[in-house]
Amino acid sequence: MTTLVPADGGHWVAGMISLAAVDPLAGAEVLGEPSVYWERPLAREAMAGWGEAASVEAESAAQVLTVLKALSAPDSVRWLGASPTALPGPWFGGMRFSQVGGDGGWGPFGFGRWTLPEVVVWREGTGVAAAAFAPEGPGAEDVVRSLLARVGAAFPTGYRHPGNGTQALKLSSSRPEFEGRVTRAVETISSGGLQKVVLARAVEVEGERAFDRVEVLARLREQNPRCATFLFRAPDGAAFLGATPETLCRLEGRRLETEALAGSASPTQAGELGGSEKDLREHEAVVRYILKALKPLAEHLESDAEPALLTLKNVVHLRTGIRAELREGVGVAELVAALHPTPAVGGTPRERALEFLVEHEDLDRGWYAGPVGWIGPGRAHQMVALRSARIKGSQARLFVGAGIVAGSSAEAEWRETEMKSLAMLRALGGGHV
Numbered sequence: 001m002t003t004l005v006p007a008d009g010g011h012w013v014a015g016m017i018s019l020a021a022v023d024p025l026a027g028a029e030v031l032g033e034p035s036v037y038w039e040r041p042l043a044r045e046a047m048a049g050w051g052e053a054a055s056v057e058a059e060s061a062a063q064v065l066t067v068l069k070a071l072s073a074p075d076s077v078r079w080l081g082a083s084p085t086a087l088p089g090p091w092f093g094g095m096r097f098s099q100v101g102g103d104g105g106w107g108p109f110g111f112g113r114w115t116l117p118e119v120v121v122w123r124e125g126t127g128v129a130a131a132a133f134a135p136e137g138p139g140a141e142d143v144v145r146s147l148l149a150r151v152g153a154a155f156p157t158g159y160r161h162p163g164n165g166t167q168a169l170k171l172s173s174s175r176p177e178f179e180g181r182v183t184r185a186v187e188t189i190s191s192g193g194l195q196k197v198v199l200a201r202a203v204e205v206e207g208e209r210a211f212d213r214v215e216v217l218a219r220l221r222e223q224n225p226r227c228a229t230f231l232f233r234a235p236d237g238a239a240f241l242g243a244t245p246e247t248l249c250r251l252e253g254r255r256l257e258t259e260a261l262a263g264s265a266s267p268t269q270a271g272e273l274g275g276s277e278k279d280l281r282e283h284e285a286v287v288r289y290i291l292k293a294l295k296p297l298a299e300h301l302e303s304d305a306e307p308a309l310l311t312l313k314n315v316v317h318l319r320t321g322i323r324a325e326l327r328e329g330v331g332v333a334e335l336v337a338a339l340h341p342t343p344a345v346g347g348t349p350r351e352r353a354l355e356f357l358v359e360h361e362d363l364d365r366g367w368y369a370g371p372v373g374w375i376g377p378g379r380a381h382q383m384v385a386l387r388s389a390r391i392k393g394s395q396a397r398l399f400v401g402a403g404i405v406a407g408s409s410a411e412a413e414w415r416e417t418e419m420k421s422l423a424m425l426r427a428l429g430g431g432h433v
């Protein structure tokens with residue numbers, strides 16, 4: 001684990017200013033591609049970060065706990081003057097789905113990696129604010145002031161909307177292999193070895209030219225207003241980005257919001273989803289798991305009486321909202337440890353499903369289906385990184401999965417994963433898909 005700089009627990013100096021701007025992404029024009037990005041259009045939450053005042057890595061699930069605890073500790077930042085009321089972060093990052101690796105392209109992302117940007121620009125109330133961070137030490141206040149002066153002088157008012165950015169994409173993903181795995185999973189389920197397992201696959205995408213990831217972000221947020229659009233850049237220049245509908249946990253002090261999201265249909269078949277016994281069973285297993293995992297951590301726990309439909313552009317899901325009042329001392333570290341991976345991305349029973357994946361999935365998921373998001377003192381939002389891709393140059397590796405239960409058909413699961421890939425493919429510029 002890299003230690004937090006500069007001191008135990010980390011101490012930073014920060015300052016903030018208001019900007020005459022409306023869109024944090026607009027900064028890309030003068031500051032280049034952000035190193036982190038986060039936007040939930042419906043919640044009017046948007047944040048872009050540039051540079052790294054600090055970064056911290058974890059090499060195992062155990063280290064993740066230590067890091068998340070440190071990042072959510074109070075008072076690690078000393079604000080010069082006003083301090084923000086609703087800053088998402090200031091730490092941003094994510095972690096792998098599991099320890100199972102194999103794909104060198106994920107190496108630079110680490111098992112888990114979080115950064116404190118030098119500059120964070122975010123929507124605050126009806127305006128946009130900028131904050132700068134520097135490690136506490138001689139000259140730190142001057143560094144903060146000069147970063148703010150630079151950003152304040154140069155930040156463009158609005159984002160120039162991207163052109164249509166269409167390009168021909170070459171796609172490859174083996175259908176027979178995926179369908180073979182689904183069949184094997186259904187066999188294991190019918191022999192009583194498992195109830196549910198979520199199988200994922202990668203789609204290799206090659207563009208005619210390097211992907212403009214800022215444009216990809218702009219299209220993702222526009223086409224997926226109910227999702228969290230995110231980007232995290234690794235030190236080798238690759239980035240992991242996507243637009244995910246699934247919250248793992250949103251925490252404000254002791255108040256927790258989470259959800260079960262499982263069971264899917266195409267928008268044209270949305271009407272049948274609520275009555276589909278297979279999908280309801282798959283969904284119910286996730287609800288039960290989350291409630292059981294949260295019980296020891298919560299003073300009060302409640303869930304919606306029944307699932308509702310969450311309608312996205314290319315796919316409709318069953319969703320049950322879950323809320324809790326947490327016990328004293330429970331924070332994002334304990335929540336991630338208890339919840340991740342939920343059966344929405346792993347399976348049930350959890351350990352057996354994860355073993356099945358190690359043995360049969362033949363995929364390094366990397367950060368796909370892991371928790372990504374922001375963490376600050378007593379507050380955090382972690383999403384499950386779905387509908388996402390790792391992008392470097394003109395190459396993208398996109399990830400999609402589907403829950404397999406008794407009665408699943410290989411062909412239908414293939415179609416479901418195709419549907420789930422559309423949001424990312426369109427954003428990559430595949431106007432024809």
Ligand SMILES: C=C(O[C@@H]1C=C(C(=O)O)C=C[C@H]1O)C(=O)O
Pocket residue numbers: 198200246261262263264317344345386387399400401402403404420
């Ligand atoms: C695994 C994915 O999605 C998950 C699986 C779902 C399902 O099987 O119905 C629905 C939503 C997500 O929890 C994915 O998008 O890659």
